[in-house]
Amino acid sequence: MRPEHEIKLRVRYEETDTMQVVYYAKYFVWFEVGRMELFRNLGLEYRRWEERGLRIPVVEAKATYHASAKFDDEILVKTRIAKVGNTSLRFENEVYRLPGKTLLCDGYTIHVLVNSRGKPVEFPREIAKKLSPS
Amino acid sequence: MRPEHEIKLRVRYEETDTMQVVYYAKYFVWFEVGRMELFRNLGLEYRRWEERGLRIPVVEAKATYHASAKFDDEILVKTRIAKVGNTSLRFENEVYRLPGKTLLCDGYTIHVLVNSRGKPVEFPREIAKKLSPS
Amino acid sequence: MRPEHEIKLRVRYEETDTMQVVYYAKYFVWFEVGRMELFRNLGLEYRRWEERGLRIPVVEAKATYHASAKFDDEILVKTRIAKVGNTSLRFENEVYRLPGKTLLCDGYTIHVLVNSRGKPVEFPREIAKKLSPS
Amino acid sequence: MRPEHEIKLRVRYEETDTMQVVYYAKYFVWFEVGRMELFRNLGLEYRRWEERGLRIPVVEAKATYHASAKFDDEILVKTRIAKVGNTSLRFENEVYRLPGKTLLCDGYTIHVLVNSRGKPVEFPREIAKKLSPS
Numbered sequence: 001m002r003p004e005h006e007i008k009l010r011v012r013y014e015e016t017d018t019m020q021v022v023y024y025a026k027y028f029v030w031f032e033v034g035r036m037e038l039f040r041n042l043g044l045e046y047r048r049w050e051e052r053g054l055r056i057p058v059v060e061a062k063a064t065y066h067a068s069a070k071f072d073d074e075i076l077v078k079t080r081i082a083k084v085g086n087t088s089l090r091f092e093n094e095v096y097r098l099p100g101k102t103l104l105c106d107g108y109t110i111h112v113l114v115n116s117r118g119k120p121v122e123f124p125r126e127i128a129k130k131l132s133p134s
Numbered sequence: 135m136r137p138e139h140e141i142k143l144r145v146r147y148e149e150t151d152t153m154q155v156v157y158y159a160k161y162f163v164w165f166e167v168g169r170m171e172l173f174r175n176l177g178l179e180y181r182r183w184e185e186r187g188l189r190i191p192v193v194e195a196k197a198t199y200h201a202s203a204k205f206d207d208e209i210l211v212k213t214r215i216a217k218v219g220n221t222s223l224r225f226e227n228e229v230y231r232l233p234g235k236t237l238l239c240d241g242y243t244i245h246v247l248v249n250s251r252g253k254p255v256e257f258p259r260e261i262a263k264k265l266s267p268s
Numbered sequence: 269m270r271p272e273h274e275i276k277l278r279v280r281y282e283e284t285d286t287m288q289v290v291y292y293a294k295y296f297v298w299f300e301v302g303r304m305e306l307f308r309n310l311g312l313e314y315r316r317w318e319e320r321g322l323r324i325p326v327v328e329a330k331a332t333y334h335a336s337a338k339f340d341d342e343i344l345v346k347t348r349i350a351k352v353g354n355t356s357l358r359f360e361n362e363v364y365r366l367p368g369k370t371l372l373c374d375g376y377t378i379h380v381l382v383n384s385r386g387k388p389v390e391f392p393r394e395i396a397k398k399l400s401p402s
Numbered sequence: 403m404r405p406e407h408e409i410k411l412r413v414r415y416e417e418t419d420t421m422q423v424v425y426y427a428k429y430f431v432w433f434e435v436g437r438m439e440l441f442r443n444l445g446l447e448y449r450r451w452e453e454r455g456l457r458i459p460v461v462e463a464k465a466t467y468h469a470s471a472k473f474d475d476e477i478l479v480k481t482r483i484a485k486v487g488n489t490s491l492r493f494e495n496e497v498y499r500l501p502g503k504t505l506l507c508d509g510y511t512i513h514v515l516v517n518s519r520g521k522p523v524e525f526p527r528e529i530a531k532k533l534s535p536s
Contacts (some may be wrong), residue, residue, distance in 0.1 A: 010301075012297065012300065012301055012304075013300050013304065013314075013419055013420060013425070014297045014300060014419065014425055014427065016419050016420040017415055017416065017418050017419065017420075018184070018415060018418040018419075018422045018472075018473050019189055019191065020420045020422070021191075023415070023416050024162060024191075024192040024195060024243075025159045025160070025162035025163055025166075025195075025416065026159070028158060028159035028162065029159055029280060029282045032159075032280065032281050032282060033278075033280055036280075036281065036340070045340065046281075046339075046340065047338075047339060047340045050152070055153055057153065057155075057158075057199070057202070058158040058199055059198065059199050060196075060197070060198050060199065061158060061159075061196065061197050061199075062194075062195065062196040062197075063194070063195050063196075064193065064194050065191070065192055065193050065194065065195075068191070070315075070420075071314075071315060071420050072304070072313065072314065072315045109158075144435075146431065146434065146435055146438075147285055147286060147291070147434050147438065147448075148285065148291050148293065148431045148434060150285050150286040151281055151282065151284050151285065151286075152281060152284040152285075152288045152338075152339050154286045154288070157281070157282050159282065163414065163416045166414065166415050166416060167412075167414055170414075170415065170474070179474065180415075180473075180474065181472075181473060181474045204286075204449075205286050205448075205449060206438070206447065206448065206449045286452070287457055287459065289459075292430065292459075292460040292463060292511075293427045293428070293430035293431055293434075293463075294427070296426065296427035296430065297427055300427075318420070323421055325421065325423075325426075325467070325470070326426040326467055327466065327467050328464075328465070328466050328467065329426060329427075329464065329465050329467075330462075330463065330464040330465075331462070331463050331464075332461065332462050333459070333460055333461050333462065333463075336459070377426075
């Protein structure tokens with residue numbers, strides 16, 4: 001079973017634009033919040049990775065937009081680890097409007113684990129175990 | 135021949151993050167700047183669309199990241215209209231670091247033309263003509 | 269007694285910059301979140317104002333920075349209504365790092381109530397009552 | 403005579419909000435762009451400071467808003483060095499809408515020069531000379 005996590009957020013005025021809905025790039029910020037909270041939930045707080053000289057930059061990101069969110073909407077961000085490679089990681093996200101759970105956006109991000117010189121490295125065993133609990 | 139346009143930008147401090155490179159979602163902001171400037175260049179300033187009650191929300195967006203940009207880097211954003219449907223539009227973008235033209239990111243956005251009630255509508259003839267000059 | 273409200277937030281990766289701390293302008297976004305939650309808490313959700321054609325643009329904003337926040341820090345945003353004029357409103361904010369309540373930033377914003385044509389107007393009586401309960 | 407510099411920017415869609423004008427915190431991003439360009443103009447590119455372990459975090463920031471900017475407006479950001487202390491620096495900014503030079507916003511930021519451990523330090527002589535030319 002793949003690790004997954006849900007988090008509720010409230011749309012900020014700053015996240016909206018002249019169309020009076022959430023600006024499209026902001027969904028990627030919410031994807032980021034979702035994966036950071038998923039990490040925390042697995043006992044893998046991301047700032048601990050950075051303290052060890054590990055980082056996971058994004059190499060690919062995609063979003064498909066189904067409906068729009070407005071200021072002050074309460075939203076639900078669902079994040080799951082969809083694939084763990086030797087040096088890569090794929091998250092999948094859905095963003096829903098609450099209540100009613102209207103799907104607003106879904107998408108994914110792919111990351112590569114790199115060391116402090118930016119070279120791809122394999123996941124340390126204890127991290128890999130938590131990412132793929134088998 | 136497809137309409138295309140280039141614009142130079144300078145990386146803002148605000149656009150960077152703790153990894154000391156540009157935050158991944160900011161590339162979508164640059165894609166937006168690129169397509170707005172392409173519209174202007176075609177004599178199709180986007181605010182005129184909004185004044186007529188037309189909008190082109192994003193329905194799909196993707197980026198692939200090849201190298202990172204740092205604060206103060208000068209970058210080149212290339213934008214081209216890759217496909218014009220009856221009610222939809224696809225832009226393709228590349229972002230390069232200058233000088234040297236290292237490819238940092240490429241991606242696309244797909245948009246649907248909607249009226250003021252959010253209903254998809256066909257491109258007015260004079261707009262369609264400028265989008266696909268053939 | 270002046271209405272006040274507290275809200276906890278988690279620093280997003282997107283909110284940090286190359287200095288590896290929160291970018292200075294982001295505190296104003298948190299001030300915004302603080303005042304919107306204070307409004308909600310008073311039964312004065314801001315989107316109801318906009319539905320009535322009322323808006324409260326910022327006319328002055330100031331922040332003083334005492335210490336910096338890092339990615340993933342938990343912070344506390346305190347917001348209070350410091351002054352209610354006939355057509356204006358002053359909020360005061362403090363942002364603390366948790367746990368320990370280190371003061372990171374304090375500041376204020378001043379707003380003017382305007383109607384849909386941007387003209388300053390007096391607070392409707394039932395809103396004024398909630399803003400200055402005395 | 404105090405060093406000063408002007409830069410033209412175009413309002414990005416991302417910088418606007420539900421009120422269909424520029425979000426108030428974005429002016430501080432423009433102030434940042436203004437001072438970075440002023441530094442460049444003085445031969446003091448800020449990234450060179452960071453390479454030497456020097457940084458100038460903001461300790462105080464204020465803006466007063468006079469009129470609003472909309473998407474696609476062309477704006478002029480004026481920045482001047484208003485005061486140079488032993489370890490501190492004050493910038494003043496005005497933001498105008500073009501053409502016509504309507505004043506939209508003015509404000510200031512105060513900075514302290516710190517070393518890599520965050521301790522305030524005096525400006526190196528060759529930097530001080532360029533900041534206060536007279």
